[in-house]
Amino acid sequence: MHHRTPSPLGGPPRPFDQILQQAGQIIYGKQQEIRLALACLLANGHLLIEDLPGMGKTTLAHTLARLLGLQFSRIQFTSDLLPADITGVSIFERNSGEFRFLPGPVFAQLVLADEINRATPKTQSALLEAMEEGQVTSEGQTRPLPRPFFVIATQNPAHQIGTFPLPESQLDRFLMRIEMGYPDRAAERELLASGGQRNRADNLAALISADQLPAIQRQVTAIHAAGPLIDYVQALVEATRQDPAFRHGLSPRAGLALLSAARAWAWLDGRDMVIPDDVQAVLPAVACHRLRTARQGEAAPIEDVRRLVQSVAIP
């Protein structure tokens, strides 16, 4: 849905082109997904990647952390994982005679929550609360998480055995959900020839530092969204509410998420204004996990959202 364009529309240079290009050398044939993941982080949102094991979810998270210079930590979710395994525990130190807090893996700038739907809802919610509030409360004490703070959660498709699917209210905390999908033939051949990429990610050098990110995020929020563009976002949101294919429409919060994701997309394209292409590009990633099909009540398939786009005229 995105069209690379040779147009001179952009104002500022595109500082992230290098990041996109380097990431593309680690994850073959997934330019669109990398771009969406970056846009999600720039819009200060958390990302959910849903796919089968072995599709490069973890590699993507790892690569982004390296390139953006973010302090990285990975939590493998299992069914016996406890909330304290994420947030941290206080231990008694015999020498000083005091309790000392040992921060859990959530105290990092980019947290990869791997296979989040393998853990129990209680453990899931410990992470989701941290995502929402940017802080961790443990044993009566509140500790702020580092800034910036991103969570990239991966999840296996819900019908796999031994999973606790995230409820809709929790899914709403992720700005986007993307699927990796199989690589195309050429990319897969290249992957097979190079013999796996995860190790190469460890050797990547940071292209920007984590301190620069907040300033970039401020630039993103300042991107201009004109009246007709806001009309378009509104028309799309309203269309989801009337479309009989969906059990219920997008919430106002989802509308805001759509606009901020579109802003980030525009910024990645080097533009100072949002255009309808940006909205169409991010819409499936923002909307699919927030909508439910009317029949089965599953997350809406991307085809439904594409069809919806084709039913709404651009103002």
Next chain:
Amino acid sequence: MSTPARLALDRQTAPWLFASALITTLPHFLHQPYWLSGLAALLLFWAVWLWWKDERLPGRWILLFLVGTGCAGILIEFRSLFGRDAGVAMLVVFMAMKLLELKSRRDAQVVVMLGYFLLLTHYFYSQSIPTGLWLLVAFWLLTATLIRLHGGYVSSRQETLRLAAKLCLQAIPFMLALYVLFPRVSGPLWGLPSDAHAGMTGLSETMSPGSISRLAQSADIAFRARFDGNQPAKHKLYWRGPVLEEFDGTTWRPTAGRGASPALDNLSPPLRYELTLEPHNQRWALALDAPMQLPEGVSLSSPLTAMLRQPLTERRRLQLAASLDYRFNVDEAPGTLQRNLVLPPGANPRARDLARRWREADSNPSSLIGKAQALFAASFTYTLQPPLLGEHSVDDFLFRTQRGFCEHYAAAFVFLMRAAGVPARVVSGYQGGEANPLDGYVVIRQSDAHAWAEVWLAGRGWVRVDPTAAVSPARIETGIADALPFGEPLPALVQWRADWLRGLRYRWEAINNAWNQHFLGYDPQRQRQLLSRLGLPDADWRSLASALGLTCALLAAALTAWSLHRRPKTDPAWRLWQKALRRLAKREVDCAPWETPLALAARVRTQCPELAETFQAVVDAYLKARYGNAPNHLKDLRTAVAQLR
């Protein structure tokens, strides 16, 4: 029976329909038989309950049974399925039953349309301000329901109501045009069912003990009067109704057949006034004694009662004049005098005896009148609750109970006079009235109903004698409320003596009167007057219809122009973009409404490579002009579009 899902009724619409049904039928409960209101309420309650519990609607056989029961009940109650009351009752029952049949959108539409129709039927019963306001609210709710039924695009309740209010407000100019210009006809536009005028209160054609005192317990307004000059004193205001000459021992009746027209000498200048009569379904006009100049359609009967051609079934205004001092039939026909001396044989022997003794003492009519008045003044009581009278009602009243209302005094007086040989008769009508200081109208209520006597004296003709004045001068001087002791069953409205209450009542009645005079009283004559003032003299129904059509067309055009003007002005960038798209379409590149400009540019690159560059310039300029922050890209866009050939 299955209904296509596409047409199935939204569950959320049902409460709107229930509310609409309730608000349109509720005022009918005021005058319908209780069992009918109960049935309708039960059906409505059932429908709501089924909806609440999400139960299945009753089957066809149950509904058919209910229809049968309802129709049978109506047939038994009204002896017909047609006519005003029976017809309205049917509509109310059908409305309630339709709620048990709400399956598809079509059913809901039927409910709404039936509701609109039911609104009209309320005007058969009342055209007052509260009715009008209630129906406005009902109209608003029905319109909102209709919007709710059709619109997915207004989501909230408030929004629906707001939109409905907007629609209603937009209809106001049309309503006014229809009100002013719709050709008026005197009387109803089409024949109303024969029972439409049943149940109106007012004087009846006969008088028996208790008939007027019953009427006097109603505070309903009988008519209003407005005098051109000063209002005469209250004790001079005798509004003449039927004159009763025949007595059978209990009941007084008017003489059948018509006599000679009255001979009248007016001794005082004409007193001009205007009457606004409430419908009473009788022919008398209740003009002030003695009527002089009569408007068209009103004639004088031989006993001086102003009569209309048809029974009065709707409010009517009459311009009249009266001479308060007059001589009437100085040369009365002997037959009439004879008739006014007749008494039922054998009745009331004691009264006859008393009259005979009076006559033997002094046969001068004036002294006879004086004796009767003195008798009443001595020991009689004026009351709305007289004791029951026996077979010889006049004897009973004169010698036993001595308590009575005006009809007792008038009847006994006339009986005594006839027994003493003086021609006399009973006149019924209204006496007095209360002036509303706010609008200057004199309001005459049913409680002002009165009966008095007329005696014929040689050389003076028929002379009015009011025996009630002898018993209770206050009744004639100030009004009934002051004449009766506290505790009599007078309507509370008439008894109010507190100033603020009285002021409130004056205000309400003045508003009602203004409503009647200005809105309901807009008749063919007033319409002609107004239109000739507007420069349309001698308008017949054809010119009225064309004026109406023209006005409505102009109004529709004005509203359309207004709403087009109010629409957000189309962005010039958008217009230029549409122009560019039209030029592309000539090259057979069509743009889908959802296709983004960049996607279209990519397609142009493959489909019309020779245009790619110029079109890309258009797209860039358009995106900047429409979605960008800087407003000065319009010129670039115009140049770019101009180059696209």
